[in-house]
Amino acid sequence: MPSQSEKKGKLYIVGIGPGSVEQLTVHARDVILNADYVLGNDTYLDQIEELLTTQNIYRSSMGKEVDRAKEAVKLAENNVAVMVSGGDANVYGMAGIVIEVAESNNLDVEIEVVPGVTAMLASASVLGAPVVVDAATISLSDLLTPWEVIEKRLSAAADAGFIISLYNPKSRQRTSNFERAIEIIRKFREDSVPVGLVKNALRGDEQEYIVTTLGEVLEYNDWVDMRTAIVICNSDSRIWNSPNGDKIITPRGYHRKYEY
Structure with missing residues (x-):
């Protein structure tokens, strides 16, 4: 097991905006491109498909938000994990449930919420x-x-x-x-x-x-x-x-x- 100082994990929660890659912020695009894992439901992952190249992809359907959040928190302990959310992650998006799960698991890596157009x-x-x-x-x-x-x-x-x-x-x-x-x-x-x-x-x-x-x-x-x-x-x-x-x-x- 890597020591605390050797951990390289980070958890991003990224708002991908209204659904076209052109409407992503530059930072959101860079975060997705450089992730080890990208997690999301099928609809949102399909909307950014052209950015998904070498990353490991975790797909699930609508209604599985809690399962996705748990998986993102687990992966972020030792990887750069990105949870994508439609629109803005804070406006009826995934930021809430992901951070709740991170809190309940006492996740000790950095969490960054990347805004998107709601x-x-x-x-x-x-x-x-x-x-x-x-x-x-x-x-x-x-x-x-x-x-x-x-x-x-x-x-x-x-x-x-x-x-x-x-x-x-x-x-x-x-x-x-x-x-x-x-x-x-x-x-x-x-x-x-x-x-x-x-x-x-x-x-x-x-x-x-x-x-x-x-x-x-x-x-x-x-x-x-x-x-x-x-x-x-x-x-x-x-x-x-x-x-x-x-x-x-x-x-x-x-x-x-x-x-x-």
């Missing part, structure tokens, strides 16, 4: 400028969070006027949570409030987006899936029918102080 920001860049004021991210997955808690958060964020980004809106098992969320938000906001739906944000030709309103968004209910990020704006936001496609603008307040 879905709210990726989708906002497609939609124009919807998220330039205070915003809240709310996951509609009730797998780990009780729906009653999600309802309270939706109501509070809607009432407070936050821009709201909805994550995990729908899955095969959860078909009604998105509709229920919209019904809650409509209690606090006018139907004219702009809403943006972005599917496969920043993934090249796979990307699609829709600009609509809170009153009409459920017309696209069947279009929404787990690959869709939703941005629900506030009463200050407006839709710009640009010649190059509809965009959403949420003024930050410059118009109150300046002429332009």
